[in-house]
Amino acid sequence: MGDPMKIKATLQDGVTEVKILMRHPMETGLRKDESGALVPAWFITEVSAIHGDRVVLRAQFGTSVSRNPYLAFRFKGGQPGDRVTVSWVDSKGDRRSDEAAIG
Amino acid sequence: MADVRGAPSTAAQPGAPGKKALPATLTTRARPIALAWACAAVILLWSGLDLAVAAGGAAAPDAIDAAIARYHEMLDEGNPAELDEQRGEQLWKTAAGPAHATLERCDLGRGPGVVKGAYAELPRLFADTGRVQDLESRLITCLTTLQGIPESEVVAKPFSTDSARSDIEALVAYVAGQSRGVTMQVPLHDAKEKEAYALGERLFFYRAGPYDFSCASCHSSSGSRIRLQDLPNLATTAGAQRAYTSWPAYRVSQGLFRSFQWRLNDCFRQQRFPEPVYASDATIALTMFIAANANGARYNGPGIKR
Numbered sequence: 001m002g003d004p005m006k007i008k009a010t011l012q013d014g015v016t017e018v019k020i021l022m023r024h025p026m027e028t029g030l031r032k033d034e035s036g037a038l039v040p041a042w043f044i045t046e047v048s049a050i051h052g053d054r055v056v057l058r059a060q061f062g063t064s065v066s067r068n069p070y071l072a073f074r075f076k077g078g079q080p081g082d083r084v085t086v087s088w089v090d091s092k093g094d095r096r097s098d099e100a101a102i103g
Numbered sequence: 104m105a106d107v108r109g110a111p112s113t114a115a116q117p118g119a120p121g122k123k124a125l126p127a128t129l130t131t132r133a134r135p136i137a138l139a140w141a142c143a144a145v146i147l148l149w150s151g152l153d154l155a156v157a158a159g160g161a162a163a164p165d166a167i168d169a170a171i172a173r174y175h176e177m178l179d180e181g182n183p184a185e186l187d188e189q190r191g192e193q194l195w196k197t198a199a200g201p202a203h204a205t206l207e208r209c210d211l212g213r214g215p216g217v218v219k220g221a222y223a224e225l226p227r228l229f230a231d232t233g234r235v236q237d238l239e240s241r242l243i244t245c246l247t248t249l250q251g252i253p254e255s256e257v258v259a260k261p262f263s264t265d266s267a268r269s270d271i272e273a274l275v276a277y278v279a280g281q282s283r284g285v286t287m288q289v290p291l292h293d294a295k296e297k298e299a300y301a302l303g304e305r306l307f308f309y310r311a312g313p314y315d316f317s318c319a320s321c322h323s324s325s326g327s328r329i330r331l332q333d334l335p336n337l338a339t340t341a342g343a344q345r346a347y348t349s350w351p352a353y354r355v356s357q358g359l360f361r362s363f364q365w366r367l368n369d370c371f372r373q374q375r376f377p378e379p380v381y382a383s384d385a386t387i388a389l390t391m392f393i394a395a396n397a398n399g400a401r402y403n404g405p406g407i408k409r
Contacts, residue, residue: 006185023186025265025358033265067358070181 002090007100009084016078016102018049018057020071020086028063043091047071050085051078061088078102171331184276184353184405187360191277194270200250209245211238211278222282223402226391228293235299237390239364240382242274261381262368263359275351275362282402287348289395296391299384303392306385307337316374318389332409343396349406356409363390 003023010017022044029041041063049057056075078084080102087097195206195218211221212229226237232244239261246257263269291297310317321327322337336342351362367386371379379386 003186004189006189019181021181021183021186023183066355068183068186068353070183072181 002088002094002096005086005088005096005098007084007086007098009078009100009102011078011080011102015074015076016051016084017072017074018084018086018100020047020049022047022069022071022088022096024068024088024090026063026065026067026069030063041091044069044088045091046089048087049073050087051075051082056084171333174331178355178407178409182353182405182407183358184280184351184360184407187273187276187353188280188405189277190268191273191275191280194273195277200246200252202249202251204249204251206242206245206249206274208249209242211241218278218281220282220285222279222404223285223287224289226296226299226387226394227290228295233295234384235295235387235391237363237382237387237394238275238278239271239362240387242271242278243382246271258381262362262365265359268359272351272360272362272365276360276405279351279402279404283404285402287344287394287397287400287402289391289398291395299388299391300395302385303388303390306389307392312375314375316376318370318374320374337393337396340396340399343393344400347393347397348400348403349408350404352404352406352408354408360405361408 005023006021008019024044025042026044027039027042029038031039033039043063044061044065047057047059047061048055057073059071061069082102083099084102085097085099087095089095195209198205208215210216210229210231211218212224212227213219213221222238225241226235228235229241229244234240236244243254243257246252247254257271260267260269261271263272291300307318308323310320319338321329321334322342324334325336325339325342327334335346337346350366351360353360364381364386367389368379368381371377
């Protein structure tokens, strides 16, 4: 159960733009800590966004994505007040799901 | 259609173990933050200084400036500082400490509980403590008086590390974010406020340490850079306005949110000065000098830095 995401969804000319900030260490597994020991890999592997019963985005993340990732995407459709639900799963099997209303 | 900020998190890789950037005699007390990432960074930074300043007037400065501006624009969108603001707001509104109280009665200068616009008027003199205080020293006052947390505990870990996030820094993010768009109006009415400003000005120009450095060594000329980072001229209104209104900020290379006290602390380290005491009168005075120089500008923070 990670920290909450920050999601903004705005509708303009029939296109909904979704901006997502995720809190995650996104450890690559290549970094060493102060004592010289490798910090184990720990990163988001999958992100998905659902509008109504439609999956509007499915993404695979890897270690090249920065810590606290930012993701923006657009999809056609959506009405003001509709919920957009964003979920991620990480390499430890931890998951987080948050939603926002289209404004 | 999708944009992902792609700086790999290995950018925050700490230096090799056992490699110390500073002789131990230069630090007056144990550092609360890991020296780790600092080792590599400080060496690069210092070797880069002469080159960057010397190359300031190179071939096509306009093209370089435009490219740097574009890079900053790309960073601006999706600033993870918003996550810290979110966390700070939670902390602000959640009862905690032995007194089991929230911080919602905290007086940041505009009356108990008023957060909006408070950061744009700090530092200022507070009647109840009789001190000029910046945001962080004022948060210490609130955490100790309202929530009853011992001061030693509050200031034990003021700066976030990879493994432990600082609550004060999150509170700073929340409070500063509530001044976004507000005009900087740091008061210089009371004698103590003027005294703090004057002390800050002296500290800013005060040369000391093994390199005979002062803040002014880097921050009192215009148009200089360290590598791709502009060195703001904090002695001018325009320079102070641009710099101060973008702090506190999220540092992409560290993956952490950083407060203004952290900024000063790290500047002291880069000057090879002894570590300043957290939220001390000296650091507040320096903050006062830079913040008051920024008066009249629109506050833009929390910002995002490389």
